[in-house]
Amino acid sequence: xxxxxxxxxxxxxxxxxxxxxxAVAEALALADIDVVTAYPIRPYDTVMQAIAKKIANGQLVAxxxxxxxxxSQFEIVKHASTVGARVFCGSSGVGWAYxxxxxVVTPPLRVPMLALVGNRALDDPGAFGVEHNDALFVRDLGWxxxxxxxxxxxxxxxxxxxxxxxxxxxxLPLALSADGAFLTHSQALTLVPPREKVDRFLPRYDRGDLLxxxxxxxxxxxxxxxxxVIEIRRQNDEAMKRAYGVIEEAYADFRRVFGRGPExxxxxxxxxxxxxxxxxxxxxxxxxxxxxxxxxRARGKKVGLVRLRWFRPFPTERLVAALSGARAIGxxxxxxxxxxxxxxxxxxxxxxxxxxxxERRPPLLSFISGLGGREVTxxxxxxxxxxxxxxxxxxxxxxxxxxxxxxx
Amino acid sequence: MAALIVExxxxxxxxxxxxxxIARGIVLSARKSGRWGIAFGxxxxxxxxxGIPAKDFAIVADxxxxxxxxxxxxxxxxxxxxxxxxxxxxxxVESWAWYGLQPINKLTVAGGTVLMTSLRSFDDLLKDIxxxxxxxxxxLIRAKASFSGLWVYREDHTEVRMLGALARVAPQFLTLDGVxxxxxxxxxxSDLKVASARKAFDRLETRPVRITEGNPEVPxxxxxxxxxxxxxxxxxxxxxxxxxxxxxxxxxxxxxxxFKKYTTRTMRPVIDFDTCVKCNLxxxxxxxxxFDVMPDGTFDANMEACCGCGVCEAVCPVEHCITMxxxxxxxxxxxxxxxxxxxxxxxxxxxVDTIGNKKVTVRSHGFRFRGQYEEELKQDLDAGGVEIxxxxxxxxxxxxxx
Ligand code: SF4
Ligand code: SF4
Numbered sequence: 072x073x074x075x076x077x078x079x080x081x082x083x084x085x086x087x088x089x090x091x092x093x094a095v096a097e098a099l100a101l102a103d104i105d106v107v108t109a110y111p112i113r114p115y116d117t118v119m120q121a122i123a124k125k126i127a128n129g130q131l132v133a134x135x136x137x138x139x140x141x142x143s144q145f146e147i148v149k150h151a152s153t154v155g156a157r158v159f160c161g162s163s164g165v166g167w168a169y170x171x172x173x174x175v176v177t178p179p180l181r182v183p184m185l186a187l188v189g190n191r192a193l194d195d196p197g198a199f200g201v202e203h204n205d206a207l208f209v210r211d212l213g214w215x216x217x218x219x220x221x222x223x224x225x226x227x228x229x230x231x232x233x234x235x236x237x238x239x240x241x242x243l244p245l246a247l248s249a250d251g252a253f254l255t256h257s258q259a260l261t262l263v264p265p266r267e268k269v270d271r272f273l274p275r276y277d278r279g280d281l282l283x284x285x286x287x288x289x290x291x292x293x294x295x296x297x298x299x300v301i302e303i304r305r306q307n308d309e310a311m312k313r314a315y316g317v318i319e320e321a322y323a324d325f326r327r328v329f330g331r332g333p334e335x336x337x338x339x340x341x342x343x344x345x346x347x348x349x350x351x352x353x354x355x356x357x358x359x360x361x362x363x364x365x366x367x368r369a370r371g372k373k374v375g376l377v378r379l380r381w382f383r384p385f386p387t388e389r390l391v392a393a394l395s396g397a398r399a400i401g402x403x404x405x406x407x408x409x410x411x412x413x414x415x416x417x418x419x420x421x422x423x424x425x426x427x428x429x430e431r432r433p434p435l436l437s438f439i440s441g442l443g444g445r446e447v448t449x450x451x452x453x454x455x456x457x458x459x460x461x462x463x464x465x466x467x468x469x470x471x472x473x474x475x476x477x478x479x
Numbered sequence: 480m481a482a483l484i485v486e487x488x489x490x491x492x493x494x495x496x497x498x499x500x501i502a503r504g505i506v507l508s509a510r511k512s513g514r515w516g517i518a519f520g521x522x523x524x525x526x527x528x529x530g531i532p533a534k535d536f537a538i539v540a541d542x543x544x545x546x547x548x549x550x551x552x553x554x555x556x557x558x559x560x561x562x563x564x565x566x567x568x569x570x571x572v573e574s575w576a577w578y579g580l581q582p583i584n585k586l587t588v589a590g591g592t593v594l595m596t597s598l599r600s601f602d603d604l605l606k607d608i609x610x611x612x613x614x615x616x617x618x619l620i621r622a623k624a625s626f627s628g629l630w631v632y633r634e635d636h637t638e639v640r641m642l643g644a645l646a647r648v649a650p651q652f653l654t655l656d657g658v659x660x661x662x663x664x665x666x667x668x669s670d671l672k673v674a675s676a677r678k679a680f681d682r683l684e685t686r687p688v689r690i691t692e693g694n695p696e697v698p699x700x701x702x703x704x705x706x707x708x709x710x711x712x713x714x715x716x717x718x719x720x721x722x723x724x725x726x727x728x729x730x731x732x733x734x735x736x737x738f739k740k741y742t743t744r745t746m747r748p749v750i751d752f753d754t755c756v757k758c759n760l761x762x763x764x765x766x767x768x769x770f771d772v773m774p775d776g777t778f779d780a781n782m783e784a785c786c787g788c789g790v791c792e793a794v795c796p797v798e799h800c801i802t803m804x805x806x807x808x809x810x811x812x813x814x815x816x817x818x819x820x821x822x823x824x825x826x827x828x829x830x831v832d833t834i835g836n837k838k839v840t841v842r843s844h845g846f847r848f849r850g851q852y853e854e855e856l857k858q859d860l861d862a863g864g865v866e867i868x869x870x871x872x873x874x875x876x877x878x879x880x881x
Contacts, residue, residue, distance in 0.1 A: 289716055290714065292714075306709065
């Protein structure tokens with residue numbers, strides 16, 4: 072197997088050894104955010120610290136407001152955004168849950184906030200490790216949701232995120248999900264672009280006719296009953312639909328300006344071209360799966376990975392095109408949805424729904440793994456792939472959801 | 480195979496328990512002749528605010544299928560009977576602020592009935608009630624509007640009188656015996672109430688209304704915007720800054736062009752511009768910013784905006800300078816200041832007459848002194864029911880005394 076060596080930093084980019092959280096903070100300084108709110112919860116607190124340091128070092132001038140809880144934290148940035156500030160906020164696990172009332176109103180008010188969710192298991196039991204259920208709370212509400220799996224992607228997607236969210240055609244909040252510990256606390260070599268390039272890519276936030284300002288007197292969020300609500304929801308629906316095109320545009324422009332970044336914004340495809348079995352997952356689970364795939368390929372088993380980045384808006388058509396050629400699909404969820412169809416995880420059910428109208432529907436298997444931050448082992452990946460090969464041979468989907476790595 | 484659809488139009492908060500009891504009583508009465516029924520309120524936030532016109536509905540039908548047929552709509556499109564619990568609602572309904580003004584008889588079918596409590600004459604009421612393209616019947620129970628509060632219920636027999644009257648209007652669905660039996664069995668049952676229902680049945684006054692009769696005004700309406708015409712982000716433009724009243728003097732603020740409060744109030748302020756000391760208190764205190772500043776520094780309450788809360792009357796430091804007067808005394812929403820400017824003498828005469836008339840200045844809700852309820856109850860029963868001998872009816876009758 073070919074050995075890949077790291078490319079040296081491009082002449083105008085700095086190479087730093089930073090964590091996913093620090094990479095986000097680098098991007099926030101480059102994006103010159105105006106208001107950031109903070110309330111500590113692990114692993115989100117790592118971002119707070121990194122931003123505080125940037126401000127203390129004079130690398131970023133921004134209002135840094137320590138709120139008395141997550142609820143206020145999100146309220147403050149929501150209001151700051153309506154008066155035209157570029158804002159950042161975030162949380163983890165039950166902290167994110169505590170902010171729910173504010174999270175719910177952010178999309179209908181068309182506030183393009185960027186939030187980092189350092190994914191964390193929901194209490195109880197009190198646990199720090201990663202699960203995706205926290206960010207998924209808002210999956211139906213008009214939040215855009217994106218999962219990243221490296222420090223580089225954290226930095227790049229923060230810049231792309233502002234560009235997409237603040238586009239007048241969209242004006243929706245984006246929650247960027249970073250797996251607790253695996254990404255928030257792991258330092259990796261990351262390219263940091265110069266400010267001039269970022270300025271060419273990311274225009275100023277212009278709230279236009281929705282700006283709350285004495286020169287543009289408006290009332291935001293009046294009481295409205297059933298004679299208005301469905302129209303407001305329909306507006307949200309349209310904004311989310313428009314986000315598809317805006318995301319494609321933003322990634323194309325990112326590649327043009329920075330000379331890197333993926334062709335396909337929606338998901339990463341790893342060795343899928345000739346794959347008989349395709350595994351699907353989100354976040355840092357990609358690492359053990361990729362290594363597992365390489366090992367399996369060495370044994371002649373053609374396995375590939377689709378790592379989903381964008382969960383909302385969901386890349387239905389492209390995903391169907393990428394998956395329907397496989398002989399079997401295995402979705403590995405780092406989340407749960409108790410009592411859902413086939414007792415599957417959230418991603419598996421979404422993929423199933425997306426595949427419903429596909430002309431070719433390979434057997435689909437659903438796995439739950441890595442909850443609470445437990446390691447997804449190479450053996451787990453092997454086991455999942457083997458079950459998929461068996462399903463491919465029989466041509467039948469398995470209606471049972473398999474829990475990997477659970478003591479039994 | 481038939482169904483009876485009834486709407487009960489009431490004043491939010493003050494009559495919500497009353498309306499619900501009537502709707503419930505209709506269904507339970509019809510059940511006595513083996514019919515199916517449902518009683519429901521049209522849910523919303525704004526209706527449950529003081530005095531805002533709101534609706535309850537009762538549907539009874541011969542079969543369950545027929546009932547469902549009529550229940551499949553959020554709100555019936557047509558009603559056989561429109562029950563109106565306050566005669567100032569004759570001016571119409573602006574229930575949820577955004578529909579414009581709905582004439583009180585809008586849903587009433589051709590040949591249907593508008594059934595009202597009122598002490599006013601038919602002709603007087605028809606000055607308020609909009610003209611309708613189809614003939615219908617106006618039916619009156621002689622009583623004043625029964626108002627109470629959010630947590631209390633006024634036991635003045637209005638609910639059973641309505642049921643007795645309805646048995647007269649729609650005998651094929653509610654028999655008087657059925658109504659009486661239901662009243663007796665229900666939580667508020669008493670022979671006294673049964674007697675009130677029978678009296679209302681006997682004493683109901685009716686009058687056919689021709690298509691030529693009624694208020695000829697075209698009710699205020701407007702078009703709801705499409706989803707793509709609405710501003711995004713749940714935002715609405717602020718009300719622009721206002722203008723001087725005339726010749727650079729005074730100040731008239733701009734107001735929400737869609738939400739008029741013509742029918743929200745049961746009373747409105749009458750202002751004596753001669754005695755006003757221009758202290759500003761009414762202008763500052765009005766919760767709905769109703770007061771236009773006149774060139775002479777007095778304040779004119781704009782009837783497009785007034786909800787009739789009475790705060791201005793309470794804060795005005797000059798005796799009889801602001802007096803709340805029942806809506807029944809007015810046929811339009813014209814400016815009082817303009818009338819005063821035109822003819823000060825005539826205005827004064829009108830003002831003295833109006834605020835001196837006890838009939839229109841008595842409060843339609845709230846109690847002013849201890850024992851008022853008992854006193855009014857006795858009066859009401861003397862007018863329409865039977866002598867009170869057995870104490871006040873109700874579940875806790877034993878604990879109550881006159
Ligand atoms: S009654 Fe007086 S205070 Fe109340 S809304 Fe009308 S004008 Fe304003
Ligand atoms: S409160 Fe009375 S006296 Fe004062 S300005 Fe108003 S109407 Fe005149």
